[in-house]
Amino acid sequence: MAILGFLRDFPLHGYDLKNRVASLAGHVRPVADGTLYPTIKKLEDAQCLTRRTAPGSVAAPRHMLEITQTGTDQLRRWLRDPEPGFITDDNKWYVLLAFLHHLENPREQALVLARRREFLDQPAQLFFDADGTPVPPERLDSPFRKGLMQIHRSTNLTEIDWLDRQIADLNQRAGYAVRQRDGD
Amino acid sequence: MAILGFLRDFPLHGYDLKNRVASLAGHVRPVADGTLYPTIKKLEDAQCLTRRTAPGSVAAPRHMLEITQTGTDQLRRWLRDPEPGFITDDNKWYVLLAFLHHLENPREQALVLARRREFLDQPAQLFFDADGTPVPPERLDSPFRKGLMQIHRSTNLTEIDWLDRQIADLNQRAGYAVRQRDGD
DNA sequence: TAGATATACATCGACGTCGAGGTTAAAAAA
DNA sequence: TTTTTTAACCTCGACGTCGATGTATATCTA
Numbered sequence: 512m513a514i515l516g517f518l519r520d521f522p523l524h525g526y527d528l529k530n531r532v533a534s535l536a537g538h539v540r541p542v543a544d545g546t547l548y549p550t551i552k553k554l555e556d557a558q559c560l561t562r563r564t565a566p567g568s569v570a571a572p573r574h575m576l577e578i579t580q581t582g583t584d585q586l587r588r589w590l591r592d593p594e595p596g597f598i599t600d601d602n603k604w605y606v607l608l609a610f611l612h613h614l615e616n617p618r619e620q621a622l623v624l625a626r627r628r629e630f631l632d633q634p635a636q637l638f639f640d641a642d643g644t645p646v647p648p649e650r651l652d653s654p655f656r657k658g659l660m661q662i663h664r665s666t667n668l669t670e671i672d673w674l675d676r677q678i679a680d681l682n683q684r685a686g687y688a689v690r691q692r693d694g695d
Numbered sequence: 696m697a698i699l700g701f702l703r704d705f706p707l708h709g710y711d712l713k714n715r716v717a718s719l720a721g722h723v724r725p726v727a728d729g730t731l732y733p734t735i736k737k738l739e740d741a742q743c744l745t746r747r748t749a750p751g752s753v754a755a756p757r758h759m760l761e762i763t764q765t766g767t768d769q770l771r772r773w774l775r776d777p778e779p780g781f782i783t784d785d786n787k788w789y790v791l792l793a794f795l796h797h798l799e800n801p802r803e804q805a806l807v808l809a810r811r812r813e814f815l816d817q818p819a820q821l822f823f824d825a826d827g828t829p830v831p832p833e834r835l836d837s838p839f840r841k842g843l844m845q846i847h848r849s850t851n852l853t854e855i856d857w858l859d860r861q862i863a864d865l866n867q868r869a870g871y872a873v874r875q876r877d878g879d
Numbered sequence: 880t881a882g883a884t885a886t887a888c889a890t891c892g893a894c895g896t897c898g899a900g901g902t903t904a905a906a907a908a909a
Numbered sequence: 910t911t912t913t914t915t916a917a918c919c920t921c922g923a924c925g926t927c928g929a930t931g932t933a934t935a936t937c938t939a
Contacts, residue, residue, distance in 0.1 A: 521825050526887050535821050540783055543927045548889055550925090570886035571934045599724055601785055605843055609821070612837035620839075635722045637793070639715060641705045653796035654864075655804075658857050659789055663722075666850040673842050680838075710917050727897045732919060734895090754916035755904045 514550060515578055515586040516610030518560060524573035525551055535609055536602065551576065559585050583613075590614040590623065598626050621681040628674045631667050635660070698734060699762055699770040700794030702744060708757035709735055719793055720786065735760065743769050767797075774798040774807065782810050805865040812858045815851050819844070 513532045517523060523531070525548060532542050554560050559582030563575045578586070590607065591614055597603045604627060614620055636645040638656060648660040697716045701707060707715070709732060717725045738744050743766030747759045762770070774791065775798055781787045788811060798804050820829040822840060832844040 524887075527827075529887095531823060534823075540780075544887095544889075545891080545928070546926050552889095567887065567934070569935065571888070571932090573887065596724075599722065605847075608839045608843045609837075611839040637719050637722070639718075643711075653793075654861065655792045655795040658861060659792045662850075662854050662857055663789075665853050666846075669849050669853075670846050673846055677838065677842060708917075713917095728917095728919075729898070729921080730896050736919095751904070751917065753905065755902090755918070757917065 512586065512589050512610065513606055514547075514554060515559060515582050515589075516606075516613060518576055518578040519583060519586060519610070519613050522575050522577045524565070524575050526573070528576065536606060554582065557581070557585075586610070587614055591619055593623065593626075598630050616685075617681040618685040621678050621685065624674050624678050624681070628671065628678065631671050631674070635663055635667075637663075696770065696773050696794065697790055698731075698738060699743060699766050699773075700790075700797060702760055702762040703767060703770060703794070703797050706759050706761045708749070708759050710757070712760065720790060738766065741765070741769070770794070771798055775803055777807065777810075782814050800869075801865040802869040805862050805869065808858050808862050808865070812855065812862065815855050815858070819847055819851075821847075 513535060514528060517528055517531050528551075529542055529544070529547050532547070533540060536542065551560070555562055558579060561577050561579055563577070565573050565575045567573050590611055593607055597607045607623070611620055611623060614623070637660060638646045638651065640646055648657050648664075651657045651660070697719060698712060701712055701715050712735075713726055713728070713731050716731070720726065735744070739746055742763060745761050745763055747761070749757050749759045751757050774795055777791055781791045791807070795804055795807060798807070821844060822830045822835065824830055832841050832848075835841045835844070
């Protein structure tokens with residue numbers, strides 16, 4: 512998703528892509544060559560991108576990568592109907608968010624945000640007693656577990672706040688677009 | 696780490712462990728059987744835990760798992776000197792935090808928190824222009840990328856705040872412990 | 880002019896995770 | 910009584926990621 516998402520902005524070669532993916536995914540978590548290049552090849556085989564050899568501006572020749580219509584469609588499908596992990600795993604979610612603008616319909620964007628919003632709504636129960644009853648933060652012995660739950664709660668509220676504002680905004684724009692189209 | 700960490704609290708059987716790990720790791724991200732049971736076997740082979748068959752309280756017989764001294768030592772090594780990913784990957788970091796209390800020395804605990812603190816200090820540059828210059832949040836077109844960076848910044852500040860208080864607290868306690876030991 | 884460095888691409892084996900499938904056993908529902 | 914459900918455990922193949930290794934090229938440095 513990150514590869515196609517970045518290529519949707521402008522053509523890039525593998526090396527450049529590698530650095531961009533690395534600084535996005537998490538925050539400068541390196542992506543191994545052994546992951547990137549086979550994935551590029553897979554996307555090329557699936558006709559999601561094309562490759563043009565260009566002289567290297569600094570060193571060895573580059574393979575400039577460009578996204579195709581097939582690739583754009585694939586990217587939009589991934590964004591419109593993301594796998595569960597992209598909603599529940601923070602790292603993946605942030606990657607998705609970084610490219611959600613490529614899904615051009617505000618209503619569809621709002622639907623994706625709503626899925627995340629719904630996920631964040633369910634109260635997190637992280638720790639349990641020996642007998643299986645959930646332990647509330649104030650009854651935890653470990654200050655680290657206490658902090659973990661505090662931070663978790665606080666960051667969740669921050670994101671929920673943003674999500675609500677964003678969803679309202681998108682729905683309003685979608686409504687406006689509909690009224691425009693209907694000549695209202 | 697999660698397996699040994701939970702067993703350090705009290706003995707558990709695989710199924711119970713599975714649910715606890717699932718609700719901790721991320722937030723109810725299921726852990727596949729094909730991941731859990733081979734890992735338990737690996738830890739058993741490494742003498743990190745022992746297995747006693749007990750009658751199932753509800754159904755099929757359980758394998759009650761208990762951590763050994765070797766396992767405790769291993770857990771403490773992982774906590775004391777975590778791999779880079781445990782500092783930089785939020786999911787892994789939260790798992791580590793959930794068990795950091797098993798590292799009994801407050802000075803060692805503070806050192807781990809300091810590593811995370813140091814990581815959070817470096818300003819995140821997530822997006823770049825076509826020519827490679829970093830794009831500040833206010834110049835981003837996508838509201839999602841803008842929100843992503845806002846949320847990232849805000850949650851970072853929250854955690855930094857907690858880390859600083861916690862580190863100060865631990866160092867004070869460590870100092871006090873030293874003064875106690877020295878009869879001061 | 881020789882070596883080091885950074886760019887740029889590629890492959891391969893080791894390892895971890897997942898998901899599907901299967902087994903046993905007790906309790907609950909049909 | 911049979912079926913279904915849930916608990917509890919296990920294995921296997923597919924797949925993805927990593928890290929090591931290797932190659933070529935242009936620039937910078939000794």
